[in-house]
Amino acid sequence: MANSPAGESVISRVVRLxxxxxxxxxxxxLSELARRASLPLTTAHRLVEELVRHGxxxxxxxxxxxxxxxxxxxAARGSRALTLREIALPFMEDVQAAVHQLTTLAVLNSGTVLYVERLSAPDAALDAAHVAQRMPIHATSSGLVLLAYSPAWLQEEVLAGPLEKVTEETITDPPTIRKHLAEIRRRGYAALPGIGVLEWTGIAVPVFGAGGAVAAALNATVRREEANVPLTVPALLTAAHGISRALGAENRSAGSTRP
Amino acid sequence: MANSPAGESVISRVVRLxxxxxxxxxxxxLSELARRASLPLTTAHRLVEELVRHGxxxxxxxxxxxxxxxxxxxAARGSRALTLREIALPFMEDVQAAVHQLTTLAVLNSGTVLYVERLSAPDAALDAAHVAQRMPIHATSSGLVLLAYSPAWLQEEVLAGPLEKVTEETITDPPTIRKHLAEIRRRGYAALPGIGVLEWTGIAVPVFGAGGAVAAALNATVRREEANVPLTVPALLTAAHGISRALGAENRSAGSTRP
Known part of the structure; x- marks a missing residue:
């Protein structure tokens, strides 16, 4: 591997770009790019020239x-994100048709929630949960659902923190989060107002993959004063069940599961 | 740039992987990956180790x-494909709700048609036009629409070939393609059966971007015996107009345009 004088490889520098x-x-x-990537202009220039040649x-x-x-x-051709979203998209449309709310699909990746799909009206007001964006696990209903159905060691790793206070209502106290995780497993969904964005409530349910492990969280995000959890949860559960089935999960619905 | 003995850079080899x-x-x-990328196993091993470290x-x-x-x-966070599909997706859902057909969005890139979005029922029968897949420009209605509204020099570059016969009905004769391009500009849409996949008809209309240049093709793909062009085109034109407006195009609808 060819390294720069500072010992950093070409791949590292490309990732920074x-x-x-x-x-x-x-x-x-180019100069802005070099600055944002913390690379000398000449290095950035050389790398960018080749990256441009490759498209x-x-x-x-x-x-x-x-x-x-x-x-x-x-990235898209061979990616799990694309396969998951291709399978999930028709079911997400069904949810949107039923509840007319911003609908997202998220996975756990590298200790954060990563959004892989999002359906919304063109004028959706929430400037968060965009495709390919990340959020802290404890600060979203999707993250808490994914965590609730994850192995205990992963739960403890996340609860060992740091647990950032994203809004004044983000829960950062590990015992309280543990109670919420137990409650989520018992009820089969999470519905927590204001923990990620103050004015919004996320309602999320788990999607299971082949082998029965949690594969994703399906979420509807609504203005907190308009949140109708009893109406939204059945739509989400129905769609999540369809996605799980399409992913090859056995008949494991969240509501009937006590991990 | 650090090159291998054969003079190939790290970036080239990573792209091949x-x-x-x-x-x-x-x-x-790993050995299959090395083989498919035509790299020595040790080279592939070293690069893959670092790519794994970076995720x-x-x-x-x-x-x-x-x-x-x-x-x-x-790739997704900063990409034009994602922006375009985010803007287009709600309108594509409208088309699907209206015509119940496989709906795709494609752009011209590196001399081919690149599909950036696709909406279909989970059991859609057509195994083509998947997201991030490519097709030859002259062998799809989307490609011919994109070409019809492209500058003359680009049309001539594509018509200078090679023009592969993808099916027995692919049009590969430059004068005939030119006639089709003129017809597409006159009518505002393309509807050509069997040129890319024998049993299917693509119906496509242009989407315009800020500045008025063609930005994408919006397409519905239907079994050729079920194609209802008079019903499908108005749905596509309506949605394409909405996408063009959302992209910042001036009021340039395909039907009223004679480039």
Whole structure:
């Protein structure tokens, strides 16, 4: 592996360049990119030139650099996220048709919640839970559902913290979170207002994969004053059951499960 | 840039590793990966170890390697494909609700049609036009729509070939394709049976972006004996107009345009 004088490999530096792009800043100049990636301009220039040749970074007509479609293609073609969302999408549409709410699908990845799909009206007001964005596990209903059905060692790892206070209502006290996890397993869903975004309530249920382990969380996010949990949960459970079946899970519905 | 003895850079070799994964083969052993990427086993091993450390490749519980969620995340977060599909998805749902057909969104990229979104029933029979897959431009209605509204130099580049005969009905004769392109611009849509998959008809309309250039093709794909063009085109045009508006296009509808 070829390393820079600082001992960092080409792959590390490429990852830092890729990481500089996000939803808020999808395109930028080379010098801005070098700055955001903390790389010397000459290094960034050399790497970017080659990434552009491979289509992994693109140069827009105004000269700005942005993530290349080729990278998305490579990543999407073989990815679990895509398979999961392809299977889940029709069921998510059913949920949206039934409850008319922002609907998301999330997985656990590297100690955080990663959103892999989102369905919403074009003018959806919630600027969170976007596709490919992450949230702390304890600060979302989806995360707590995923954690509730995860092995005990993983629960303890997450509860060992740090547990950031994302809003004033985020629960950061491990014993209280443990009580919520038990309650979620008992009822088969989570519905916690304000823990991730103050004005919103997430309602989430588990999706199971082949082998019976939890594979994803299916969520509807609603303004907290409009949250109708008794109406929303059955729609989510129905769709989650369909997704689990399509993923090859045995007949394990959240409501009948006591892990 | 650090090159292998054969003069190939780390980035090139990483791209070849990534390219080895696809829809048909989403996971494989290290030796299979090395073989598919045409890399020596030791080189593949060294690169894969580092890609695994960064989460760009994942090792499943059975030891098989697969594309990492982290790569998908990096690629998706800053990508045009994601922005376009987020904007288009609600409108595509409207089309599907109206015409109950497989609905796709495609862009031109590197001289091919690249599918960025697809909505279908879970049991959709057509095994083509999957997300992140490509097709030759002249062998799809979406590609011909994208080409019809592209600059003349790009049309000539594509028509200069090679024009592969994907099915026995693929049109590969440049003068005939030119006639179709003129017809598509005149009518505002393409509806060509069997040119990409023999039993299916693609019906496609253009989506325009800010600045008025064609940004994508919106398509419904139907079994050719069930194709109802007069019913499908208005649904597609309505949704395409909505997507174009959301993308910031001026009021340029395909039907009123004579580029």
């Amino acid at each position: 890729m990481d500089a792009f996000d939803r808020q800043v999808p395109s930028m100049s 992994l970074i693109e140069r827009a007509s105004d000269g700005e650099l942005r993530m290349g479609l080729r990278l998305w293609e490579l | 990534m390219d080895a994964f696809d829809r048909q083969v989403p996971s494989m052993s 760009l490749i994942e090792r499943a519980s059975d030891g098989e390697l697969r594309m990492g969620l982290r790569l998908w995340e990096l």
